[in-house]
Amino acid sequence: MTVENQELKSKINNQDDRIKAQDNKINEQDEKIKNLEEKLNKLLKTK
Numbered sequence: 001m002t003v004e005n006q007e008l009k010s011k012i013n014n015q016d017d018r019i020k021a022q023d024n025k026i027n028e029q030d031e032k033i034k035n036l037e038e039k040l041n042k043l044l045k046t047k
Contacts (some may be wrong), residue, residue: 001009
């Protein structure tokens with residue numbers, strides 16, 4: 001593998017890692033939103 005290909009592969013792997021980290025954050029936010037929606041629904045039902 002050429003040096004240029006090594007560098008490109010490394011950049012792609014770094015981007016992959018960043019995308020995975022962003023996906024994890026999005027999943028955490030989705031879970032938080034779901035929990036907040038459930039809490040809100042409970043509050044609205046008790047009124």
